[in-house]
Amino acid sequence: MGHLEKGLQATRERIDAAARAAGRDPAAVRLLAVSKTFPAAAVAAAWAAGQRCFGENFVQEAVAKIEALAGLQDIEWHLIGPLQSNKAKLAAERFDWVQSVDRDKIARALSAARPPDRPPLSVCIQVNGSGEATKAGVRPGEARALAAAVAALPRLRLRGIMGIPEPTTD
Numbered sequence: 366m367g368h369l370e371k372g373l374q375a376t377r378e379r380i381d382a383a384a385r386a387a388g389r390d391p392a393a394v395r396l397l398a399v400s401k402t403f404p405a406a407a408v409a410a411a412w413a414a415g416q417r418c419f420g421e422n423f424v425q426e427a428v429a430k431i432e433a434l435a436g437l438q439d440i441e442w443h444l445i446g447p448l449q450s451n452k453a454k455l456a457a458e459r460f461d462w463v464q465s466v467d468r469d470k471i472a473r474a475l476s477a478a479r480p481p482d483r484p485p486l487s488v489c490i491q492v493n494g495s496g497e498a499t500k501a502g503v504r505p506g507e508a509r510a511l512a513a514a515v516a517a518l519p520r521l522r523l524r525g526i527m528g529i530p531e532p533t534t535d
Contacts, residue, residue, distance in 0.1 A: 369407075370414045373398075397443055401426065405433040412437050420464075422446030424456050431459050445527075447501045454478040457486055457520075464489040464527040467502050472515045479520035487524045488515060495531035502528060 366374070373396075381391035400408045401422040408419055408430055420443040421427035431442055443462040453474035456463055466472050466488045479486045490512050493502030503511050508526065516523045 367410075369410055373411065373414050373416055397445075399445065400430070401446070405430045408434060409437065412440060417441055418443060420445040424448070424452040424459075428455060428459055450474050458483075460486065462487040462489070462524070465491045465501065466511070466515060467491040467493075469511060469514050472511070472518055472521060476518035476520040481520075485520050485522040487522050489525050489527040490515065490523070492526050492528040494528045497531055500529060 376396060380394050380396060384391040384394050395418055396416065397418045397420045398411055398416050399422075400411070400419040411419075412434070417439050418441045421430070422445055424444065427442065427444065434440060441461045442459065443464055444456050444460045445464050447465055447467070448456055448463060448471055450470055453471055457475045457478035458480055463475060463486060466475070467490070472488070475486055475488065490508055491502035492505055492508050493500045494505055496504065512523060512526075515521055
């Protein structure tokens, strides 16, 4: 077993233990491997080791990997970085998830561009819960209105919220 396989196995064991400690079924928890900056060959190796969900930060970098790995079955691509409206069409066509919807304009562009032969695009509303200027996302008080707008769009499926908390010492 190589370094990658050992790392994935150890991570899955920690996830399973945490799920059991929380009274949850470990099978209900999925690991999203952040593959940004890694080459397609590394993603293929992780896929061969059983990993199926991959997160990318940049649309254009991801598209090259998605195309290179199009033959892999059951691979799931998540956009986890900020999305500019001029890249919404490309994201809607290529990704399975967009976890960083922070504006109604982006949501509408994604829905309009999602190909009709693909299932609705799974999306998360990005919430900036700590109000950090360096992070994207809607303010908590605006999240409900954006969620309602997203839920009403025909080619999107609202799956939840995404937020990165402010680092703390504890």
